[in-house]
Amino acid sequence: MPGLQPHQLGTYFALIESVSLLQHAVEQQLRADGDLSDIQFSLLMRLFDANGQLTMTALADGVVYSRSGLTYQAGQLEKAGLITRSPDPTDERSTLVTITEAGHARIAKVLPGHIEVVRRLLIDPLPDRDVKSLGDIMSRVRDHMRTEPPRSAAPRKRRP
Amino acid sequence: MPGLQPHQLGTYFALIESVSLLQHAVEQQLRADGDLSDIQFSLLMRLFDANGQLTMTALADGVVYSRSGLTYQAGQLEKAGLITRSPDPTDERSTLVTITEAGHARIAKVLPGHIEVVRRLLIDPLPDRDVKSLGDIMSRVRDHMRTEPPRSAAPRKRRP
DNA sequence: TATTGTTATACTCTATAACTATA
DNA sequence: TATAGTTATAGAGTATAACAATA
Numbered sequence: 001m002p003g004l005q006p007h008q009l010g011t012y013f014a015l016i017e018s019v020s021l022l023q024h025a026v027e028q029q030l031r032a033d034g035d036l037s038d039i040q041f042s043l044l045m046r047l048f049d050a051n052g053q054l055t056m057t058a059l060a061d062g063v064v065y066s067r068s069g070l071t072y073q074a075g076q077l078e079k080a081g082l083i084t085r086s087p088d089p090t091d092e093r094s095t096l097v098t099i100t101e102a103g104h105a106r107i108a109k110v111l112p113g114h115i116e117v118v119r120r121l122l123i124d125p126l127p128d129r130d131v132k133s134l135g136d137i138m139s140r141v142r143d144h145m146r147t148e149p150p151r152s153a154a155p156r157k158r159r160p
Numbered sequence: 161m162p163g164l165q166p167h168q169l170g171t172y173f174a175l176i177e178s179v180s181l182l183q184h185a186v187e188q189q190l191r192a193d194g195d196l197s198d199i200q201f202s203l204l205m206r207l208f209d210a211n212g213q214l215t216m217t218a219l220a221d222g223v224v225y226s227r228s229g230l231t232y233q234a235g236q237l238e239k240a241g242l243i244t245r246s247p248d249p250t251d252e253r254s255t256l257v258t259i260t261e262a263g264h265a266r267i268a269k270v271l272p273g274h275i276e277v278v279r280r281l282l283i284d285p286l287p288d289r290d291v292k293s294l295g296d297i298m299s300r301v302r303d304h305m306r307t308e309p310p311r312s313a314a315p316r317k318r319r320p
Numbered sequence: 321t322a323t324t325g326t327t328a329t330a331c332t333c334t335a336t337a338a339c340t341a342t343a
Numbered sequence: 344t345a346t347a348g349t350t351a352t353a354g355a356g357t358a359t360a361a362c363a364a365t366a
Binding site: 252 | 323324325326327328
């Protein structure tokens with residue numbers, strides 16, 4: 001692989017592979033313990049952290065998908081009784097998404113196992129010094145990505 | 161979030177979020193430059209690294225999916241002319257997957273942009289010292305995960 | 321019996337574009 | 344005009360189970 005040095009490439013592959021394994025384990029756990037996809041869990045957690053209520057747009061923010069994808073997931077969560085949707089009195093174009101009691105309960109049900117997986121696979125095998133380094137490094141990477149101009153804001157179109 | 165200290169949780173979130181952003185950027189690039197999914201690209205790269213030929217089982221190894229999922233992806237790649245499948249003379253149960261000239265060409269077409277994305281988002285924003293630390297840490301995490309007993313080898317069944 | 325791979329099928333998820341309604 | 348959200352629809356991908364053939 002030209003253009004990157006072996007240790008740079010090694011870093012990339014180790015990162016991608018280990019995160020894939022971690023995500024896979026997390027997905028299994030969430031599905032088994034609470035019948036949730038990782039995305040559904042993220043959405044519930046965002047609501048939880050936001051004290052229970054967000055607009056659709058705010059909820060989607062950062063969980064990169066299309067509007068329609070969020071509508072679909074919100075539909076699933078609503079069907080499962082974990083959220084409700086209601087009009088926003090402030091702005092009648094908006095929809096307020098609210099986490100229900102059952103939604104809270106589902107999080108409570110799933111969280112211990114979730115933490116256990118993350119601890120077992122990521123935290124415990126590393127000395128605390130490395131956990132801190134890793135957090136520090138990846139925070140900088142994340143912040144850099146977030147401030148980067150999207151670059152392919154107008155991605156090349158396949159011929160129509 | 162009980163059970164994990166703030167810096168441990170922060171590490172987990174920074175890791176997941178930054179890798180998601182990286183993967184998303186990579187997927188865009190692979191699709192735009194070579195009309196490949198990241199999984200298809202991984203499969204081609206595995207063949208490339210293995211000097212062009214692997215059995216289905218060897219090809220799937222590590223790219224965690226079901227047999228049928230691999231059959232599906234191999235079908236897609238074959239339809240696109242990037243691989244061929246032929247019987248394995250050594251073991252007639254096996255199928256040998258071979259990368260074609262077109263497959264090599266596709267990799268060559270896609271790789272520069274791929275490297276550019278990885279460099280821009282992950283490598284360049286970090287001092288080389290951190291690239292090395294990150295590689296070192298994530299290699300240990302990966303190795304640990306790979307040696308771990310699967311734990312949920314027999315995952316809880318939903319009631320039948 | 322165990323392993324390799326395929327098929328059929330059903331399901332989840334995603335993306336695009338057209339649409340409604342409000343700011 | 345721009346923004347918030349939904350719907351229709353089509354396509355990609357995944358998983359399970361049943362299957363055939365070989366070791």
